[in-house]
Amino acid sequence: MTLIENNKNRKLFFLNTVSSSLVIMVHEDNYVFLPYFGSKIEASDIDYIIDGITEANYMADTDNKKKFQLELIPQIYPSYGYTDLKEPAFHFVHKDGSRITDLRYKSHNIYKTKKKLNGLPTVLSNDDSEVLELTLFDELKKVEVIITLAVFEKHNAFTKSVKVINKNPSDDLYIEKIMSANIDIQESNFELIHLAGAWARECHIKRRRLEQGMQSIGSIRGASGHGQNPFAALISPNTDENNGEVFAMNFVYSGNFIISAEADMHLNTRFQMGINDFDFGWTLMPNEEFQTPEAVLIYTNKGLGDMSRTFHKLYQDCLMSNKYAYKERPILINSWESNYFDFNKESLLKLAEEGKNIGAELFVLDDGWFGKRNDDKTSLGDWTPNEQKLGGSLSSLIDDVNKKGISFGLWVEPEMVSPDSDLFRKHPEWAIQVKGRKIETSRHQYVLDLSNPEVCDYIINFMTELLSKNNITYIKWDMNRNITNLGSSYLKPERQKEQAHRYMLGLYRVLDNIVNAFPNVLFESCAGGGGRCDAGMLYYMPQVWTSDDTDAIERLVIQYGASLVYPSISLACHISDIPNHQTRRKERIETRANVAMWGNLGLELNLNKISEEDKKVITQKLEIYKSIRSTVQFGSIYRLKGLNAQNEYAWMHKSIDEETIVVNYVQICVIPNLVTKRLRLEALDSKSKYKVNDSEKLYTGSELMNIGLMLGEILEDAFAIQWIIKKVN
Structure with missing residues (x-):
């Protein structure tokens, strides 16, 4: 990090990664500007960028300065109430009713090795992070704002978060809005790309032109949500996988969020990310502080593929647990689509044995193992094993499963409570509710109030007991409804708007413990599928159930979109039964298996009912997957087709040592009267030679990238092909 101080009494901070730069400028009036964010530049006196901004004809000569117009100047954290008339990054209300804040530079601190944010998931690196802390201050109201910008040099990424401290010894401060990141860009010729959808069709890529005015995405559902993912990027109109400018942000948070892009009348863009200010408020008493979650910022001029691989590498190295980031994940067989609630010990052991026989390494008992849980109408909160249903204690079932040569995992939904449960009858006040109003059920359940520390302690205690007494190696942590009737019996009336964020702080405290x-x-994180597929959860849980929709064709779209941000090792992708339980579609077992090899392959079907032929194919596919698992889970992904060609999806994983390449291709619908085509690969060494599927012929990298692999004649829908390629020299 380089600091330049010039003779104009200005400071320039150059935050440089291997290929990008973010430059901060402290103006002589102690405003903090953002003169540059883009491809890497060498440190020099570039304050001419700010000086060269011409005034507009309207609202000119502000602050009693000739040719000074604050709303035209790119800022790092714009205030409300003065001469910037665009969307502010924050909004404070003071005790006297005033709503104006004038933040000016006070001091800065530069240090190595980023610190963990208190109570929040954090991107961390011991040897690849340098931090700039900018302290801004409102002298009149005694409000201090600390902006923390961290540089991950080798990972080509930045993080940004904000801390607010009420330094006023006598007045409260009320926060109505507080963004984690603000980026001002001096152009607006962008397209906005983000991930949208719904339950069973999460993470569909949406792309649209940025027009003058405000565009935003977000969630107010109490979770990051199926509908929108906390990621967005501004991209140049020509951007594809390998070309084009990308300004990307991802929120390291699992609750309500908003991402906005405002193209103003002067063709500049303000890009923001933070906690959704809808139904949000936070009171700071004197000397109290508020810490925002952090946002990850990435710039590249090499297209969406480079953006994705940057996110993936950063998250594996600096966000996910060190224990699991580069540890091969087990192939699991989940009982849900096999049995739903209808099982006994005999059927479970038979399923576990069949799973072991075809190559599974982990048996997961899903919903229905506790209380009186024979359907979804009862017993959430009563986490006592149903010994009659399990044929004895949970420990004895686990022992018997382990004797089959397979480890044991369990499904839980700790954040929920059933109206028909002993827990709710004992503690009805623990459910999220508004006094005097009916508590709405969804899936016959309520949400526990995790803003209440006593509720959090209850979850910590029963989970600790469950995991201490049983040989459980995997937990699927579910959340099967969003939050309605938002209200807390624990919080004071004036603190009710704090509940949604306090819920997340409570959840993070529980998970941390x-x-x-x-x-x-x-x-593994699950929220009715991909309802909390976000970087915040990846900090605690290194994989996510990508979607409840296990149909192979639907999963192509979902997994393709999720891969824009989240690494393959974090995405659980299962082979399911046919007709598919969500779409009723039928695909060949080979196609279902190949699509599941996008990430962490698992099984979501009743092995006791499928044909012996399909069992044989699955056994072969699991053997193949084990041979390429490290390539898929630890390597780099390249999306070859799918962004624009919606009938074809193709992707390749390249191992860390670049010795193994796994390529998959799926054509959804047959195209009549089409001569055979080829699939061109990427990112190979042009002069090296490669062996394809153990064939005798060797191909150079340049051949595979420029001529490609023969697809052959495709005569049926949902047809999949897989190639395993080895580098020879």
């Missing part, structure tokens, strides 16, 4: 207490347990 449990995950650290049981480091050998692999946790």
Whole structure:
């Protein structure tokens, strides 16, 4: 990090990665500007960028300065109430009713090795992070704002978060809006790309032109949500996988969020990310502080593929648990689509044995193992094993499963409570509710109020007991409804708008306790599928159930979109039964298996009912997957087709040592009267030679990239092809 101080009494901070630069400028009036964010530049006196901004004809000569117009100047954290008339990054209300804040530079601190944010998931690196802390201050109201910008040089990424401290000894401060990141860009010729959808069709890529005005995406559902993912990027109109400018942000948070892009009348763009200010408020008493979650910022001029691989590498190296980031994940067989609630010990052991026989390494008992849980109408919160249904204790079932040569995992939904449960009858005040109003059910359940520390302690205690007494190596942590009737019996009336964020802080506290207490347990996040597929959860749980929709064709779209941000090792992708339980579609077992090899392959079908022929194919596919698992889970992904050609999807994984290449291709619908085509690969060494599927013929990298692999004649829908390619020299 380089600091330049010039003779104009200005400071320039150059935050440089291997290929990008973010430059901060402290103006002589102590405004903090953002003169540059883009491809790497060498440190020099570039304050001419700010001086060269011409005034507009309207609202000119502000602050009693000739040719000074604050709303035209790119800022790092714009205030509300003065001469910037665009969307502010924050909004404070003071005790006297005033709503104006005038933040000016006070001091800065530069240090190595980023610190963990208190109570929040954090991107961290011991040897690849340098931090700039900018302290801004409102002298009149005694409000201090600390902006933390961290540089991950080798990972080509930045993080940004904000801390607000009420330094006023006598007045409260009320926060109505607080963004984690603001980026001002001096152009607006962009397209906005983000991930949208719904339950069973999460993470569909949406791309549209940025027009003058405000465009935003977000969630107010109490979770990051199926509908929108906390990621967005501004991209140049020509951007594809390998070309074009990308300004990307991802929120390291699992609750309500908003991402906005405002193209103003002067063709500049303000790009923001933070906690959704809808129904949000936070009171700071004197000397109290508020810390925002952090945002990850990435710039590249090499297209969406480079952006994705940057996110993936950063998250594996600096966000996910060190224990699991580069540890091969087990192939699991989940009982849900096999049995739903209808099972006994005999059927479970038979399923576990069949799973072991075809190559599975982990048996997961899903919903229905506790209380009186024979359907979804009862017993959430009563986490006592149903010994009659399990044929004895949970420990004895686990022992018997382990004797089959397979480890044991369990489904839980700790954040929920059933109206028909002993827990709710004992503690009805623990459910999220508004006094005097009916509590709405969804899936016959309520949400526990995790803003209440007593509720969090209850979850920590029962999960600790469950994991201490049983040989459980995997937990699927589910959340099957969003939050309605938002209200807390625990919080004071004036603090009710704090509940949604306090819920997330409570959840993070719970996860921090449990995950650290049981480091050998692999946790998977699930929220009705991909309802919390976000970087915040990846900090605690190194994989996510990408979607409840296990149909192979639907999963192509979902997995393709999720891969824009989240690494393959984090995405659980299962082979399911046919007709598919969500779409009723039928695909060949080979296609279902190949699509599941996008990430962490698992099984979601009743092995006791499928044909012996399909069992044989699955056994072969699992053997193949084990041979390429490290390539898929640890390597780099290249999306070859799918962004624009919606009938074809193709992707390749390249191992860390670049010795193994795994390529998959799926054509959804048959195209009549089409001569055979070829699939060109990427990112190979042009002069090296490669062996394809153990064939005798060797191909150079230049051949595979420029001529490609023969697809052959495709005569049926949902047809999949896989190639395993080895580098020879």
